[in-house]
Amino acid sequence: MLHIFIGYDSREDIAYKVAAHSIKRHCSVPCVITPLKLDSLKAAGKYWRTLYREGNQMIDMGDGKPFSTEFSFSRFLVPHLARQNGIEDLVVFVDCDFLFFEDIAKMLQFCDPERAVSVVQHKFRPKEAVKMDGVAQQQYHRKLWSSLMVLNPLHPHCRKLDLEAVNTQKGSWLHGFEWTDSIGEIDETWNWLPYHSPTTRYSYESPKAIHFTDGGPWFPNYKDVPYAAAWNAEKALVEHEFYNWNHKVDLFR
Secondary structure (H helix, E strand, C coil): CEEEEEECCHHHHHHHHHHHHHHHHHCCCCEEEEEECHHHHHHCCCCCCCEEEECCEEEECCCCCEECCCCCCHHHHHHHHHHHCCCCCCEEEECCCEEECCCHHHHHCCCCCCCCEEECCCCCCCCCCEECCCEECCCCCCCCHHHEEEECCCCCCHHHCCHHHHHHCCHHHHHCCCCCCCEEECCHHHCECCCCCCCCCCCCCCCCEEECCCCCCCCHHHCCCCCHHHHHHHHHHHHHHCCCCCCCCCCCC
């Protein structure tokens, strides 16, 4: 069983549904998809970071830095949640603004299970000041590495991501992967950025997953972004099939 955790933001419910649908539609092995919903994590006593808002912009009270989604920090709880539920195999975290064209199980075949984490090691330096629905486009070390992670929950470095660390450490420590030097590499075709890729090395392969990091077609200002037609086609499948989003497995209860 492959366990996949998707970041969930209440502003991007349809993005989550389309991402999850595209994963399940192509996946060749049984998989369980769990949305990282902040309300559920807080109710379970897993998440207690505090924030304040300036318009659409969320700002972390801990380090005073702006962040863009409700799952910016909670993604690092995935190894803890996996161990808590007896999951010992590799697990996947992915942002909700992805669209998969290929079998995600194939991606894991190229990940070293001895590494704490494997990521697409982007060299991404955006020039834009804002993204999505008007939130700040932040510059930071190893930007976007944490948007798609294959994690070994039993690795000693992943054990550093306990509740205390995830809820108190600075964003730069978490997203900059200062908690590990055991980092494997995933090919960039699995985290392909419209307008920006390739940021690592040129690939002659077609993208296997699109990451709408600037903003996806569900935002008014990004309706014509590259691959919008493919995203809208997947959305139509979601709506046509009346897909059941009430997952039977709830890892937060």
